[in-house]
Amino acid sequence: MAAVTAGRPYHIIVFGASGFTGQFVVEEVARCAAECPGSSSLKWAVAGRSRRRLEEVLKQAAGRLSMPELRTDIEIIVADVSIEESLAIMCQQGVVILNCVGPYRFYGEPVVKACVENGAHYIDICGEPQFLEQMQLEYHSKALARGVYVIGSCGFDSIPADLGILYTQSSSHPLQGSSGHDATWQSAVYGFADSRSLCQLRKKFGHKPLPVVGAKVKKRGFLFFSKELQQYVIPFMGSDPSVVRRTQRFLYEEEQQSPVQYSAYVGVGGLFSVFKLFCGGLLFWFMVKFSLGRRLLTMFPSFFSFGMFSKAGPTMKQIEDTCFSLTFYGEGYSEGRDPSQGRPDARICTQVLGAEPGYVATVSAMVQAAVTLLNELHSLPRRGGVYSPGSAFYKTSLIDRLHSHGIMFSVRNY
Ligand SMILES: NC(=O)c1ccc[n+]([C@@H]2O[C@H](COP(=O)([O-])OP(=O)(O)OC[C@H]3O[C@@H](n4cnc5c(N)ncnc54)[C@H](OP(=O)(O)O)[C@@H]3O)[C@@H](O)[C@H]2O)c1
Numbered sequence: 204m205a206a207v208t209a210g211r212p213y214h215i216i217v218f219g220a221s222g223f224t225g226q227f228v229v230e231e232v233a234r235c236a237a238e239c240p241g242s243s244s245l246k247w248a249v250a251g252r253s254r255r256r257l258e259e260v261l262k263q264a265a266g267r268l269s270m271p272e273l274r275t276d277i278e279i280i281v282a283d284v285s286i287e288e289s290l291a292i293m294c295q296q297g298v299v300i301l302n303c304v305g306p307y308r309f310y311g312e313p314v315v316k317a318c319v320e321n322g323a324h325y326i327d328i329c330g331e332p333q334f335l336e337q338m339q340l341e342y343h344s345k346a347l348a349r350g351v352y353v354i355g356s357c358g359f360d361s362i363p364a365d366l367g368i369l370y371t372q373s374s375s376h377p378l379q380g381s382s383g384h385d386a387t388w389q390s391a392v393y394g395f396a397d398s399r400s401l402c403q404l405r406k407k408f409g410h411k412p413l414p415v416v417g418a419k420v421k422k423r424g425f426l427f428f429s430k431e432l433q434q435y436v437i438p439f440m441g442s443d444p445s446v447v448r449r450t451q452r453f454l455y456e457e458e459q460q461s462p463v464q465y466s467a468y469v470g471v472g473g474l475f476s477v478f479k480l481f482c483g484g485l486l487f488w489f490m491v492k493f494s495l496g497r498r499l500l501t502m503f504p505s506f507f508s509f510g511m512f513s514k515a516g517p518t519m520k521q522i523e524d525t526c527f528s529l530t531f532y533g534e535g536y537s538e539g540r541d542p543s544q545g546r547p548d549a550r551i552c553t554q555v556l557g558a559e560p561g562y563v564a565t566v567s568a569m570v571q572a573a574v575t576l577l578n579e580l581h582s583l584p585r586r587g588g589v590y591s592p593g594s595a596f597y598k599t600s601l602i603d604r605l606h607s608h609g610i611m612f613s614v615r616n617y
Pocket residue numbers: 219220221222223224225251252253256282283284285303304305306307310328329330356357358359360361384385386387388390560561562565
């Protein structure tokens with residue numbers, strides 16, 4: 204594991220530990236630290252803007268995990284996004300900062316900047332393509348120059364999709380009753396409202412389109428009945444396609460790998476669900492365009508999301524009763540076949556399964572990403588920079604680590 208020093212005494216600092224997600228991250232880091240006690244143990248601290256709330260989180264975690272020592276042994280660092288100096292002091296003390304303070308479009312950049320300037324690696328669970336791509340545009344060269352890794356979207360958005368695609372590539376040799384917390388809903392509201400800026404941002408990269416290898420995959424419609432899933436599906440609007448595209452571009456440019464053609468869809472059920480979603484989607488689309496609409500959406504998340512998001516977040520029962528499943532249907536060319544000649548002749552299906560996605564799988568993915576970074580720094584690309592999870596971790600054992608922490612990858616022919 205990367206060494207800590209007197210000047211940088213913590214392997215991991217959980218920033219935003221008092222948030223809904225932060226408290227789960229605290230418990231996961233505590234469990235992880237307990238797995239390897241002794242002199243080589245993981246040293247960690249919590250950070251946030253309120254000492255009182257952080258004390259409360261440690262007290263709760265101590266009770267839930269039966270680890271009373273958390274109340275006395277874990278250091279609290281007070282840092283506020285709006286006070287640059289406090290962020291600098293926090294970043295000087297940790298090898299990796301796990302940033303749980305969102306929505307990232309409002310609070311993320313000062314933390315990335317402080318990490319880069321103060322030599323701490325940065326990991327977040329952002330699901331906002333605009334923030335992720337903006338950070339890559341602005342900080343990649345600076346992070347590379349400073350030997351710092353900035354790795355966004357290490358939660359359910361978008362580790363299962365990004366690594367699931369890499370797993371599918373390397374193998375060719377609906378959420379149930381869940382609910383999300385208010386900050387995730389706000390990220391979606393403001394992300395949709397500002398979708399035009401994302402198009403403008405992408406032009407600034409000046410990327411050429413990725414080459415299409417083999418037969419071009421036919422675009423499916425906005426809504427169609429999937430024979431594989433036996434239900435209606437629509438394109439997935441989250442950050443996965445953006446993250447997967449960034450990884451595929453990186454692997455094409457840096458490793459000369461053939462990029463995959465990728466589309467993501469989500470199952471919505473039968474015709475009645477489609478009708479409900481269509482009405483809700485239209486209302487949402489209309490409301491995000493106006494400031495009054497956005498205010499109403501963020502004031503009453505539960506009402507406007509049909510109970511999918513709420514200010515209180517999901518209950519423990521909801522969390523325990525939920526799981527996720529991502530299925531990847533891949534087509535390609537068998538060994539020795541020329542992709543420029545004819546249709547693909549090999550098909551493969553991989554699956555990524557795990558516990559409740561928003562908090563359980565997310566914190567597991569985030570903490571395992573941090574542990575991988577600490578243990579396998581030499582396997583990450585170059586000597587720093589801003590990366591998607593797939594491009595940062597493709598040469599590491601992250602998939603195996605996730606597998607042993609409840610996020611399973613499997614493969615079969617179909
Ligand atoms: N990728 C995924 O799958 C996934 C899953 C879950 C969540 N998320 C994302 O994670 C982020 C956090 O979500 P959440 O539900 O945990 O939000 P939350 O409960 O509102 O927590 C936000 C945290 O940020 C802190 N904070 C706010 N302003 C701050 C400031 N100026 N300085 C320092 N700390 C500040 C809050 O501190 P106080 O306690 O002091 O207010 C709190 O600890 C969101 O962006 C969400 O979209 C992603």
